[in-house]
Amino acid sequence: MINCHISMENLITYHWCGKFKSPTSEWIHMTRNLNEHELFFVTEGTLYIADTQGKYVVSKDEYLLMPPTDKQYGYAPSDCTFFWFHFTPSSISTQDDIIIPQQSKIPNIERIIILMNQLREADRRYHHRYTLDLLATGLIMELYNQIQSKENGDTLTTKAHLYQAILDYVQWNRFTRISVMELSEYFGYHEKYLSSVFKSIAGISLKQYLLQEIMEHAKAELINSNKTIAQIGYSIGYTDSHNFSNAFKKVTGISPSAYRNSCTRLPKTPD
Structure with a gap:
């Protein structure tokens, strides 16, 4: 197998990326x-x-790194879905160059999916050159580090990788109300399987974890902002303040207004 040398003297230059699903099983x-x-x-x-x-x-769950070529082509029908990403590495070669096999199994595909989606989102929203080059370089380094960890025998189980990927996704979207269905669609696993994997490692249900995380954000808003209860609930995905209050109380044991009052009440000064 050919190894690809990529210079890390400077950030790589990002060009474009995307996600593709073959329209038919006969696509080439x-x-x-x-x-x-x-x-x-x-x-x-x-x-x-x-x-x-x-x-x-x-x-x-495999990757392929193709260098520039006069002819890139499909040679058989491909019924598949893949992320793709074009870049140009730094032309300055140093002793710090990294070496990546041209093709290999991806030890933790979930982390790659997260980073690819971040790169796509940044491209759609910001079009900021340095940001895109930085994210693209981070993606290459993630792939490199995964392969190095695999070669060194430092690998986790698929379930452990998936669990960590869920945590990463939730932290990246920590100001948004996330559902188990959304995670299922994002990672491509059935809801019951995701929930089972998460609970087997975390000890609590995935649904409960998601609720706890978004309520941590709600707590911060209650203490640090002048927003109304309804505004805070709406900002995290609750269109009805009553539903938000019930969900908040389920996690904390008290209502949002009671929590706000308990945190903002001034202590009495001694006589």
């Missing part, structure tokens, strides 16, 4: 010139793609 990748490096992360099915150096079969 287009034929074209590839002017920069491209990374494929296959999340479903199998991708059959080739360049002037050979043909590649990229299966679920």
Whole structure:
């Protein structure tokens, strides 16, 4: 297997990225010139793609790193879903260059999915060059570190990876009310499986954890802002203040107004 050397002297240059799902089982990748490096992360099915150096079969939870080539093309129908990302590494080569196998199994695909979605979101929202280059470089380093950990025998189980990925996703979206269904759609696992994995490690249900996390944000808003109870509830996804108050009390044991009063009441000064 060919190893790819990538210079880390400077940030890599991000070009564009996306997520693709084959429209039919007969879809074949287009034929074209590839002017920069491209990374494929296959999340479903199998991708059959080739360049002037050979043909590649990229299966679920595998990646392929293709350098620039005069001819990139599909050589067989590919019924698959994958993230793709184009970049140009720094042209300055140093002793700190990292070496990534051209193709391998991804030890923790969930973390890659999170970072790819962050990169896509940043591209859609901000179009800020330094931010995109930084996120893209972070993605490359995540892949490199996963592979290094695997080679050193420092691997976690698939369930442990999934559990950590859920925690990462919740922290990244900690100001938003998240449902188990949303996580199921994001990671591509059934709701019951996600909940089972999470509870087996955390000791509490996934639904309860999500509720606790969003209520931590609500607590901070109650103490540090002048927003009304209804405004705080609405900001975290509750369209009805009564439902928000019930959910808050379920977690804390007291109502939002009682919590606010208990935290803002001035202590009595001694006589």
